[in-house]
Amino acid sequence: MAAKKILMLVGDYVEDYEVMVPFQALLMVGHIVHAVCPDKSAGETVRTAIHDFEGDQTYSEKPGHLFALNADFAQVEAADYDALLVPGGRAPEYLRLNEKVLRLVRAFDQAGKPIAAVCHGAQLLAAAGILAGRECSAYP
Structure with a gap:
């Protein structure tokens, strides 16, 4: 498979596992991944959060890591990328x-x-208004 160029949109308190694992896995299989955050530049970081279900009615949140950005949001154009990835948190x-x-x-x-x-x-996809009439898949 030819390497693809993938844009990852992140921000402070992105879910640690949801940003770290896809970022590293996509790089590992040879893709180019640019992680960007509005108002931040390459070399800056975003804080991650770790969410866990510990028997309460909702999840708890704990500090995660600092995740380094490797591209500037201000310079990205969709035309320069093959795909978009938006982690949660x-x-x-x-x-x-x-x-x-x-x-x-x-x-x-x-x-x-x-x-x-x-x-x-x-x-983000809902706020952008792009989900209407789309089929979305989820894995249990």
């Missing part, structure tokens, strides 16, 4: 309020490029 809660983020998501959709959203990442 709390980051999508506020990223969905950023019009530049929503325009970027819509550009991937309009170009017919693959878009993957993990857990709360679907909030």
Whole structure:
């Protein structure tokens, strides 16, 4: 398989496992992955969070790691990428309020490029208005 160039949209308190594992796995199989966050540049970091179910009615949240960004959000264009990946956590809660983020998501959709959203990442897709009439898959 030819290497693909994948854009990953992240922000502070992205879910640790949902950002670290796909990022590393995609790199491991030879893809190029650019992790970006609005208002941050390559070399800066976002904080991650670890969510866990410990028997309460909802999950608990603990500090995760610092995840290093490797590209600048201000310079990304959907045309330069083959696919989009949006991890979950709390980051999508506020990223969905950023019009530049929503325009970027819509550009991937309009170009017919693959878009993957993990857990709360679907909030971005819903806010961008691209889910209507779409078939979404989830794995138990």
